[in-house]
Amino acid sequence: xxxxxxxxxxxxxxxxxxxxxxxxxxxxxxxxxxxxxxxxxxxxxxxxxxxxxxxxxxxxxxxxxxxxxxxxxxxxxxxxxxxxxxxxxxxxxxxxxxx
Amino acid sequence: xxxxxxxxxxxxxxxxxxxxxxxxxxxxxxxxxxxxxxxxxxxxxxxxxxxxxxxxxxxxxxxxxxxxxxxxxxxxxxxxxxxxxxxxxxxxxxxxxxxxxxxxxxxxxxxxxxxxxxxxxxxxxxxxxxx
Amino acid sequence: xxxxxxxxxxxxxxxxxxxxxxxxxxxxxxxxxxxxxxxxxxxxxxxxxxxxxxxxxxxxxxxxxxxxxxxxxxxxxxxxxxxxxxxxxxxxxxxxxxxxxxxxxxxxxxxxxxxxxxx
Numbered sequence: 001x002x003x004x005x006x007x008x009x010x011x012x013x014x015x016x017x018x019x020x021x022x023x024x025x026x027x028x029x030x031x032x033x034x035x036x037x038x039x040x041x042x043x044x045x046x047x048x049x050x051x052x053x054x055x056x057x058x059x060x061x062x063x064x065x066x067x068x069x070x071x072x073x074x075x076x077x078x079x080x081x082x083x084x085x086x087x088x089x090x091x092x093x094x095x096x097x098x099x
Numbered sequence: 100x101x102x103x104x105x106x107x108x109x110x111x112x113x114x115x116x117x118x119x120x121x122x123x124x125x126x127x128x129x130x131x132x133x134x135x136x137x138x139x140x141x142x143x144x145x146x147x148x149x150x151x152x153x154x155x156x157x158x159x160x161x162x163x164x165x166x167x168x169x170x171x172x173x174x175x176x177x178x179x180x181x182x183x184x185x186x187x188x189x190x191x192x193x194x195x196x197x198x199x200x201x202x203x204x205x206x207x208x209x210x211x212x213x214x215x216x217x218x219x220x221x222x223x224x225x226x227x228x229x230x
Numbered sequence: 231x232x233x234x235x236x237x238x239x240x241x242x243x244x245x246x247x248x249x250x251x252x253x254x255x256x257x258x259x260x261x262x263x264x265x266x267x268x269x270x271x272x273x274x275x276x277x278x279x280x281x282x283x284x285x286x287x288x289x290x291x292x293x294x295x296x297x298x299x300x301x302x303x304x305x306x307x308x309x310x311x312x313x314x315x316x317x318x319x320x321x322x323x324x325x326x327x328x329x330x331x332x333x334x335x336x337x338x339x340x341x342x343x344x345x346x347x348x349x
Contacts, residue, residue: 001222004345006249017121017153020193021218032245062252082256089343090231090262096119096227097346099238112339132271135310139331143339226338229346230238230271 001026002092003055005034006099009044014098019047024054029080029088031060038064039072052076060085114225115146120155121229124174125165130158131173133230138176141183148224149180150217151209152191156198159190159205177207191217233257234341235267236334238348240275241290242283247276250347251293258301265341266304267294268334269326271348274312277305279323291323298325306333 003022009015015037030038037044038059061079089095118137124130140147165172190209239246254264269276281291298305305326312328338344
């Protein structure tokens with residue numbers, strides 16, 4: 001499954017709930033304000049590092065760039081553009097948007 | 100207003116539809132409008148599950164009295180779901196506990212799931228709708 | 231692959247409509263089909279022709295109308311949500327049509343993938 005998150009981890013508990021329920025082998029894509037969870041030095045970094053052990057992590061680069069966070073993504077998180085976003089949705093039979 | 104008639108589904112294409120409810124009632128419209136989708140999906144004979152997680156568990160709390168806020172109380176609709184053959188209602192155990200709630204506080208029978216069970220149920224779905 | 235898209239929020243206040251639009255553009259560019267874009271909740275507000283955003287930023291409604299015209303997209307606005315919010319035939323932008331929630335379910339059944347953009 002592809003889990004899509006769009007809220008900042010400091011604004012919403014969506015990331016935590018998603019991480020509780022995502023199964024090993026699933027993918028997590030951060031878009032819109034959720035990209036902050038993928039940045040170095042934030043309080044969400046530890047959670048993301050732990051998640052990387054069992055989930056494939058992706059962040060939508062245009063949203064990172066828009067927020068002045070270009071180049072600040074954590075190691076182990078793959079950057080994708082909208083075409084990559086489409087590829088992820090195609091690859092995983094089901095997607096879930098954690099709104 | 101143009102209303103395009105949706106043709107009846109031809110052939111027995113049944114998908115597993117899950118509706119994820121994570122928002123409290125009345126503060127926003129998502130709980131109510133998501134229920135409206137659930138009721139329509141029932142008429143398409145699909146395999147429907149509803150899950151209530153985080154503040155979504157509050158949608159099922161008994162004793163909602165909305166006269167004072169001037170908003171229609173839509174919680175009786177959860178009891179009507181059974182009449183539409185929608186009986187698969189699941190609630191996240193941790194969300195209940197975090198809010199000091201138990202099954203006894205809820206207005207419909209539900210199955211309480213832990214993280215792993217909820218995750219596995221989600222992984223079985225064909226279509227997951229969030230509101 | 232056939233995609234169904236659900237847009238739950240209106241223009242500008244949330245990024246949902248923008249994200250959905252960019253996704254659809256990318257999907258079409260890759261040769262996929264977008265079976266339907268369904269607008270629900272405040273998403274119905276993406277369909278009014280009455281918006282007049284500042285000229286130096288994107289015109290969300292017109293962008294959807296143009297994309298629909300170019301690719302023959304089916305942009306559907308939920309009738310119940312629309313009525314609640316005062317979106318009616320007489321204010322609809324080109325390319326949008328008002329219909330029932332059944333169209334969303336239909337999309338879930340017929341599309342290979344359904345992606346939700348919301349808050």
